[in-house]
Amino acid sequence: MWASSAARSNASSTSAARSGSTMRLTLGCLLGLELRRIGSGKRLTFGKGGEATLSQWMAENPRVGWLEHAEPWALESELISQLNLPLNLDQDRRNAFYDRLKELRAQARHQARVLPISAKPVALTSPAGIRRNLPERCSEVSRRSG
Template identity: 50%
Template structure:
């Protein structure tokens, strides 16, 4: 596809709980929408992209809210939205049990932006360290009100 490379795989809904609790009501549509318009607190993909693009986009991870427990890019989320609109592409495969496809895909394809189930990946250690550095920096800064 014109030089495009698959960088990340995610699924929706997640595997139903083994304890009989209610299954996730999340849909593929809601998950993709959140990745593109949500925030880093609720999207590991946004967190990863923001960390990797922080210097280029002039954004940084920050603690927000009344308790400061949520980490987002604050006003930088809009900048990340714009970058994703211009550069990110999405494709999908529908499957009634997507959790059965996730592990074989992550194990069989080099997906540098996936961390979970991807310790074997070539970029895993570097990405983990970059995310940890951004979290550490965010925790050293004052909490933003929103």
């Protein structure tokens, strides 16, 4: 499957810049990590601890593959129309999980904007808490997208 260089980088990067990716936002919300505003209040992140927890989870769980192609954008819409991609909000609105995932991400953003700006955000969900939250949310993805 095609993945942009940004997606490949997000899957394996440990730099601070990766914290703004939509893939990480989606996974962090599904894992139950608390999204917070930092700095000037415009940037949303799971905080240093949450981002580290998410990076650890991503290193142990998801797999990302890609195919080099001269015009990958030409394949993207066709692949999305043929595959069941419950985490793709950009082009897969027909997916049964689309509305729930969009709502989950919107709730996390709203909550982050209500909370005070965090100078040093920390993870409020331990790895053990993630292991408890994730199966429930993943089974919801399976039920809605199957």
